[in-house]
Amino acid sequence: MPAPTIAAPVITLEVLRYRPGVDPAPVFQAYEVPYREDWVVLDALNYIKDQVDGTVSFRWSCRMGVCGSCGMMINGVPKLSCAAFLKDYYPGAVRVEPLAHFPIERDLVIVLDDFMQKLSAVKPWIIRHDEAPAGEFRQTPAQLDRYKQFSMCINCLLCYAACPVYELEPRFVGPAAIALAARYNLDSRDQGRAERQEIVAGPDGVWDCTLVGECTTVCPKDVDPAGAIQQGKLGSAMDWMKRVVLPWGKP
Amino acid sequence: MAKTGEPFWWLLFAAGGTVSAFLVPVHLLLGLALAAGAGGTREAFAYDRVLTVASHPLARIYLFVLISLSLFHWAHRFRFTLADGLHLKSSSFLSWACYGSAILGTLLTIVTLARL
Amino acid sequence: MRPFHRAPRFAWWAGNRPYTLFMLRELTSVFVAAYAVLVLLMLRSLAAGPDAYDAYLRWLTTPSMVVFHLVALAAALYHSITWFALSPKAMVVRLGDQRVPARVVVGANYAAWIASSVMVAAILLRR
Numbered sequence: 001m002p003a004p005t006i007a008a009p010v011i012t013l014e015v016l017r018y019r020p021g022v023d024p025a026p027v028f029q030a031y032e033v034p035y036r037e038d039w040v041v042l043d044a045l046n047y048i049k050d051q052v053d054g055t056v057s058f059r060w061s062c063r064m065g066v067c068g069s070c071g072m073m074i075n076g077v078p079k080l081s082c083a084a085f086l087k088d089y090y091p092g093a094v095r096v097e098p099l100a101h102f103p104i105e106r107d108l109v110i111v112l113d114d115f116m117q118k119l120s121a122v123k124p125w126i127i128r129h130d131e132a133p134a135g136e137f138r139q140t141p142a143q144l145d146r147y148k149q150f151s152m153c154i155n156c157l158l159c160y161a162a163c164p165v166y167e168l169e170p171r172f173v174g175p176a177a178i179a180l181a182a183r184y185n186l187d188s189r190d191q192g193r194a195e196r197q198e199i200v201a202g203p204d205g206v207w208d209c210t211l212v213g214e215c216t217t218v219c220p221k222d223v224d225p226a227g228a229i230q231q232g233k234l235g236s237a238m239d240w241m242k243r244v245v246l247p248w249g250k251p
Numbered sequence: 252m253a254k255t256g257e258p259f260w261w262l263l264f265a266a267g268g269t270v271s272a273f274l275v276p277v278h279l280l281l282g283l284a285l286a287a288g289a290g291g292t293r294e295a296f297a298y299d300r301v302l303t304v305a306s307h308p309l310a311r312i313y314l315f316v317l318i319s320l321s322l323f324h325w326a327h328r329f330r331f332t333l334a335d336g337l338h339l340k341s342s343s344f345l346s347w348a349c350y351g352s353a354i355l356g357t358l359l360t361i362v363t364l365a366r367l
Numbered sequence: 368m369r370p371f372h373r374a375p376r377f378a379w380w381a382g383n384r385p386y387t388l389f390m391l392r393e394l395t396s397v398f399v400a401a402y403a404v405l406v407l408l409m410l411r412s413l414a415a416g417p418d419a420y421d422a423y424l425r426w427l428t429t430p431s432m433v434v435f436h437l438v439a440l441a442a443a444l445y446h447s448i449t450w451f452a453l454s455p456k457a458m459v460v461r462l463g464d465q466r467v468p469a470r471v472v473v474g475a476n477y478a479a480w481i482a483s484s485v486m487v488a489a490i491l492l493r494r
Contacts, residue, residue: 018371076383101373103370104372181481207261224456227455230453272450273434273447275402275443275446276444276484277446277487278402279436279443281491283436286427286433305410317403317465318477321402322400324400328393332396360407
């Protein structure tokens with residue numbers, strides 16, 4: 001008598017599909033994927049694309065949490081799909097949707113243009129007014145330490161997906177952009193804080209934030225954008241006090 | 252008022268949040284102790300004693316700071332809570348209603364403390 | 368390209384636990400303001416004379432006001448705890464080159480909280 005076959009374990013992925021011009025609105029499609037303990041959601045998605053349904057579209061690249069491409073909503077939580085292990089959801093189903101608060105281009109691919117525009121608006125590069133020093137631009141470990149945490153941002157946009165203010169006010173500059181502005185403001189080589197303040201301390205900069213703090217909770221690189229924003233509020237308030245109390249001082 | 256004066260309102264909010272975080276709990280506890288008649292509170296809160304304590308110049312400053320900053324803390328926080336919670340557009344009316352109430356409360360506090 | 372825009376949800380704050388806790392935290396300010404008004408009313412009754420003050424104290428110790436005190440105390444404690452937890456975010460304290468760890472800042476806040484509470488209780492109960 002042949003030995004009874006034991007069915008290999010499977011896990012269900014419910015993927016939000018949207019085909020522009022075909023679907024009037026996004027709709028979930030369920031796929032059964034082999035369950036492997038060491039697989040992440042990205043592995044499951046690639047299995048679907050390779051073996052089951054080649055039409056599913058999603059962004060990914062490094063598959064190790066440094067490129068910031070594969071951000072998605074996994075059971076309603078913004079996560080990198082390369083960092084979400086199937087074993088944390090098994091045997092329940094895994095709901096995979098595109099990052100919240102962004103327009104959907106197709107399936108799990110979002111339109112990033114708003115963020116890209118805000119990122120360039122905060123001028124995320126070293127701005128100099130003086131001549132650069134002859135030779136290398138030296139920096140002590142202590143000077144590096146001042147901005148290093150904010151430099152770890154991989155632009156994955158999980159923080160925007162977690163921010164209810166961004167959901168309600170699309171003009172809000174947002175956590176990552178403000179954290180990156182802070183990264184350059186705190187860099188000893190930079191002299192461009194004043195140029196960034198128009199955006200950072202403007203009506204849609206730090207002052208839209210109500211310190212929900214979810215941006216910091218979901219950040220996969222421990223950037224703490226909420227901290228950057230609060231420091232931005234304090235910095236802007238100090239500027240304001242100097243302007244009001246000591247109007248003859250340097251602006 | 253909505254966005255350009257933000258640092259001013261935020262500083263009041265932060266000061267009020269700090270003052271209320273430190274002081275409101277103990278005051279509430281004392282109120283509960285009074286209701287329970289515990290620990291000599293009935294005597295401590297007799298009219299003459301309270302009037303003497305409250306009339307002291309330092310006490311007047313303390314009470315002014317406690318009441319006024321707590322009101323401004325509420326005003327700023329509640330303005331955003333209403334705007335975000337009820338999807339109201341950030342408006343001058345909302346700001347005036349909230350900060351205006353805090354200003355009125357502050358003026359009333361000054362008048363009352365002067366009368367002690 | 369025909370992107371699909373997902374509309375914001377009205378009750379986003381009821382959507383998940385962190386958002387609901389955030390909303391509760393923000394609403395503690397209502398109780399803080401209510402208590403400030405209560406203190407103001409006490410001062411007004413004080414200025415009006417012993418009869419007005421006694422009437423105020425009688426009102427303050429009725430069952431419904433005791434319930435208010437309990438609810439307001441819970442709200443005030445939640446405000447204090449969340450406020451202290453977030454205080455290191457706004458202010459980066461440095462000693463020389465080293466950044467003071469967040470838990471030290473939080474601990475200092477708790478110490479100041481206890482110290483100020485004891486002082487207030489002593490002044491109001493002792494003299």
